[in-house]
Amino acid sequence: MTATTTTRNPRQSSAPDPRRPAASFGRALKDTLTLVALPLPLLTATLTGAFNAGGTRRWFGGRAESQRAQAQAAKDDAAAAFYELDTAQRDLRISIETITAVDDSPAARRAVEDFAGLGRRIDEVSGQYITAVDAHDLDRDDLEASAASRAHAQLTQAKQQLTQVKQDLDRFAQGIGPLLGKAETQLARLAPSVERARQALLAATTALDSVRQAGLKADDLAARLAALGPELTKLNQGAGQHGVPETLERAERVARDAETVRAEAERLPERAAEIDRRLVSLRTRAQALQTRAGQVEPVLSELRRRFTAACWQDLQTVPDTAEENVRQAESKLAEARVAREAQRWPDATALLSTVRALLNSTDESVSAASDRLQRLNAVAKDPRAEIDRTRFAIRDAQRLAMAGRSTPDPRHARPLDDSVARLDRAVAGLEGRHPDYWHFLTETEGVRRTVARVVTQIREDRGGGV
Structure with missing residues (x-):
């Protein structure tokens, strides 16, 4: 009846214990099992029949029979208490195993130690109960009143001890309620989490196959998906080998990473089309800026002719800078086009961002020259x-x-x-x-x-x- 030793249970058949006579122990278990299992009306009828039926038993009236009946009732009560304690301990052992499978916190370890201590107490009171049952044969024809009285006292004491330990066990069960609830919650999450991870991996694999069938390479995505293979193996090995918290965390991580791969794979055709559009758009913009940059020099010429040097000196480098920026932009565009053809999507995206920054800077500097002339003309005319x-x-x-x-x-x-x-x-x-x-x-x-x-x-x- 404990986590560490096996205690006799009236419900079980077991080998005779070498510590006590086999015949008396067998009778005790037989009586306990029979009386606990019988419904109350049938139990009453059985007892009545036993007293009224004929046979070889010789019944002695008076005080001896009254003491025998009281002892038998005490024996029945003790057997019921023994059965309740055994059932409660078995149920609580399952709860402790549930907690230890999930939780390794100090509180969980204390619960295991406390349960072991209760188990030792249960062994002790159970042994006392069995000893009391084996010590008294209440079916003896010559049972004396004093022997029946001693049996009644010992069995009553055994029942009280069993009941007291059962109450302590119940209080312990209430105390570990939060730990058990947390553990059960995690265990309830385990199977769905592992299944979500498997389904996410399947969806990512399907999306990747679809992209490849469309003629797009996705080597980086394939490598990321392959890296999740060992994680899936560990998930399949189960929480028994790797622990419940670790398995939950692994399942959530695998599901998250696989979902990211799936989403990127499904966006890949759109991403390729977007890169194609940006290549065309930025190429057109670079050509337009190259034309506008060629118009800066006439603007500077007019500024030099009509206004003091302080009004245009900071714009002197605009034509050369604009020309250099456009040249760099066209070079980066060519590199981006090569990266796109090789389907190196991150490289192509980064190069296009660089092109856009160069063209934005060029646009601002080219616009600054014409804006300067316009504002200076306005203030010169009417400040x-x-x-x-x-x-x-x-x-x-x-x-x-x-x-x-x-x-x-x-x-x-x-x-x-x-x-x-x-x-x-x-x-x-x-x-x-x-x-x-x-x-x-x-x-x-x-x-x-x-x-x-x-x-x-x-x-x-x-x-x-x-």
């Missing part, structure tokens, strides 16, 4: 619009700073006052024969950025108010 725009921004910020106040916060007033002075200096710089219009434009932009920061600070200080 008033730029001045009014900047002054309006300053006045609007000043009104916001004074809203609900008699004096502005110095943190807001000081940068606004500095912005007014800065704008005045920029306007004064337009006087003269060859004004630096680009400096004027950069100054007014700088003033507006400063004013915008002050407005943001005011609103944050007021909790997002005005």
